[in-house]
Amino acid sequence: MLSRMTRPESSGGQQPASRRIAEVLRSAIQSGELRPGDRLPSERVLADQYGAARNTAREAVRLLAEEGLVVAQHGRGVFVREARRLFRFGSDRYARKNRETGLTPFRLEARRQGKSARIDVVSIAREMPPRDIAERLDVAPDDLSVVHRENHYFADDEPVQVVSTYLRWEEAEGTLLMEAKSGPDGIYGRLEELGHAMTSIRDEIFARMPTPHETAVLGLPPGVPVLEVLHTSLDQDGRPFEVSRFVHRSDLTGLTYELPVT
Amino acid sequence: MLSRMTRPESSGGQQPASRRIAEVLRSAIQSGELRPGDRLPSERVLADQYGAARNTAREAVRLLAEEGLVVAQHGRGVFVREARRLFRFGSDRYARKNRETGLTPFRLEARRQGKSARIDVVSIAREMPPRDIAERLDVAPDDLSVVHRENHYFADDEPVQVVSTYLRWEEAEGTLLMEAKSGPDGIYGRLEELGHAMTSIRDEIFARMPTPHETAVLGLPPGVPVLEVLHTSLDQDGRPFEVSRFVHRSDLTGLTYELPVT
DNA sequence: AAGTGGTCTAGACCACTTT
DNA sequence: AAGTGGTCTAGACCACTTT
Numbered sequence: 001m002l003s004r005m006t007r008p009e010s011s012g013g014q015q016p017a018s019r020r021i022a023e024v025l026r027s028a029i030q031s032g033e034l035r036p037g038d039r040l041p042s043e044r045v046l047a048d049q050y051g052a053a054r055n056t057a058r059e060a061v062r063l064l065a066e067e068g069l070v071v072a073q074h075g076r077g078v079f080v081r082e083a084r085r086l087f088r089f090g091s092d093r094y095a096r097k098n099r100e101t102g103l104t105p106f107r108l109e110a111r112r113q114g115k116s117a118r119i120d121v122v123s124i125a126r127e128m129p130p131r132d133i134a135e136r137l138d139v140a141p142d143d144l145s146v147v148h149r150e151n152h153y154f155a156d157d158e159p160v161q162v163v164s165t166y167l168r169w170e171e172a173e174g175t176l177l178m179e180a181k182s183g184p185d186g187i188y189g190r191l192e193e194l195g196h197a198m199t200s201i202r203d204e205i206f207a208r209m210p211t212p213h214e215t216a217v218l219g220l221p222p223g224v225p226v227l228e229v230l231h232t233s234l235d236q237d238g239r240p241f242e243v244s245r246f247v248h249r250s251d252l253t254g255l256t257y258e259l260p261v262t
Numbered sequence: 263m264l265s266r267m268t269r270p271e272s273s274g275g276q277q278p279a280s281r282r283i284a285e286v287l288r289s290a291i292q293s294g295e296l297r298p299g300d301r302l303p304s305e306r307v308l309a310d311q312y313g314a315a316r317n318t319a320r321e322a323v324r325l326l327a328e329e330g331l332v333v334a335q336h337g338r339g340v341f342v343r344e345a346r347r348l349f350r351f352g353s354d355r356y357a358r359k360n361r362e363t364g365l366t367p368f369r370l371e372a373r374r375q376g377k378s379a380r381i382d383v384v385s386i387a388r389e390m391p392p393r394d395i396a397e398r399l400d401v402a403p404d405d406l407s408v409v410h411r412e413n414h415y416f417a418d419d420e421p422v423q424v425v426s427t428y429l430r431w432e433e434a435e436g437t438l439l440m441e442a443k444s445g446p447d448g449i450y451g452r453l454e455e456l457g458h459a460m461t462s463i464r465d466e467i468f469a470r471m472p473t474p475h476e477t478a479v480l481g482l483p484p485g486v487p488v489l490e491v492l493h494t495s496l497d498q499d500g501r502p503f504e505v506s507r508f509v510h511r512s513d514l515t516g517l518t519y520e521l522p523v524t
Numbered sequence: 525a526a527g528t529g530g531t532c533t534a535g536a537c538c539a540c541t542t543t
Numbered sequence: 544a545a546g547t548g549g550t551c552t553a554g555a556c557c558a559c560t561t562t
Contacts, residue, residue, distance in 0.1 A: 053534060056532060075546080091521055261463055334529060
């Protein structure tokens with residue numbers, strides 16, 4: 001193998017060849033020359049065009065995929081990603097008027113977009129809470145102190161978010177809070193009967209790359225981070241009675257908070 | 263070259279060798295066997311251990327870097343990333359009591375952490391607004407209708423967030439809003455004098471991978487998304503008078519919103 | 525000087541999709 | 544059958560850091 005050819009003449013500048021190729025493609029995408037849905041030249045064609053090895057062209061494409069600009073489809077090609085941010089979760093999703101089954105805001109948003117909505121109750125189980133949940137729900141971290149309800153949300157059968165809701169075991173035991181169908185107005189209806197009127201909420205928001213498990217469950221392409229919301233519901237006494245972890249795919253989801261300034 | 267050795271015996275399972283190596287390392291990190299700050303075995307050592315080519319070991323490490331679990335340092339090695347989420351931007355950052363210079367919440371948070379705070383005013387210029395800004399500020403999108411103030415925020419000289427603030431040119435022209443030092447209570451003080459009392463706010467939140475420019479400005483390692491907040495300030499008449507785009511590095515930043523439920 | 529990651533070559537076989 | 548991305552080999556030279 002001719003390894004003195006490592007730096008071919010064509011890599012004139014300071015930049016590595018893979019970055020230069022990526023830059024040309026990036027400009028083409030940003031200028032609109034390559035439009036959402038368009039196919040990029042194949043890795044072999046790019047390699048030819050730039051007098052590089054296929055792996056070098058491939059590295060260029062990988063850089064773009066990491067930025068979330070393109071998505072590869074095995075056997076088909078690499079495509080410019082469609083910029084579609086479909087779901088907007090507003091702070092009004094907690095409003096009392098949107099309370100029936102706790103699910104309405106999602107269904108409403110799906111309908112607004114002409115999509116079908118589906119919510120799967122994946123599991124309902126007594127568990128030991130993760131540390132961050134235990135702190136916020138104010139329960140023992142090393143005890144079977146919570147009920148964990150896991151739901152998956154789909155729009156047109158495409159997964160959009162995964163929600164883990166945690167409730168106090170002592171309150172949920174033997175009630176409809178342990179059932180998939182939790183009755184009128186959903187879990188918040190039952191929690192209100194237990195004396196917890198949702199009076200204020202606290203949402204803590206982070207972004208991070210998905211775990212391999214989340215990548216699988218949400219069907220995430222590379223280069224798409226997740227939005228994680230740690231939600232705490234506080235009652236009339238300012239005490240937490242429900243904590244949920246929302247994991248959204250960020251290419252489909254945005255959050256909106258509207259609030260008065262004091 | 264012996265290309266029939268492409269699939270060596272050691273890749274026993276269904277999984278590609280690079281993924282298997284990544285899984286072993288991931289488990290070691292999650293179990294705490296490899297702790298934050300620890301160095302991974304070098305790519306050459308991993309390749310030896312698993313009877314693979316160096317590029318295969320390298321691919322395994324790349325998968326972990328993409329998940330944000332490790333960071334490579336040229337010439338030094340690959341290290342398990344420290345999980346430090348330092349900055350919490352709460353919805354109370356808009357509260358009137360935190361108004362002086364508009365910067366106090368950031369300075370407070372930095373002091374709380376024993377870090378120095380620095381805010382650079384990078385530019386103040388009359389510009390054509392981006393489409394999303396024009397819509398929210400309710401100004402002409404294809405006109406020099408706004409003033410754009412760009413600030414960079416540093417903690418211990420490490421960049422934490424980039425903020426672009428947009429104001430109406432017709433209101434800012436010839437006022438302290440065009441100056442780096444915008445006077446008592448910062449730009450919100452001047453805007454209040456112009457008849458805009460901040461009465462409510464709307465924050466729209468997205469996550470995405472950074473652009474190459476943001477990667478450079480924020481000094482982002484691979485595998486770290488950004489949190490983007492599109493902030494709109496509304497006055498006593500419910501009219502927008504200021505729109506800002508916050509770009510936070512998500513490994514250092516979290517957002518918190520506390521609000522009453524109606 | 526030795527070790528590390530960064531980039532690259534020039535192939536190969538595989539899984540998948542399209543013609 | 545032809546084309547595409549996915550993975551891999553066995554090298555090489557480079558830039559950077561540590562010994």
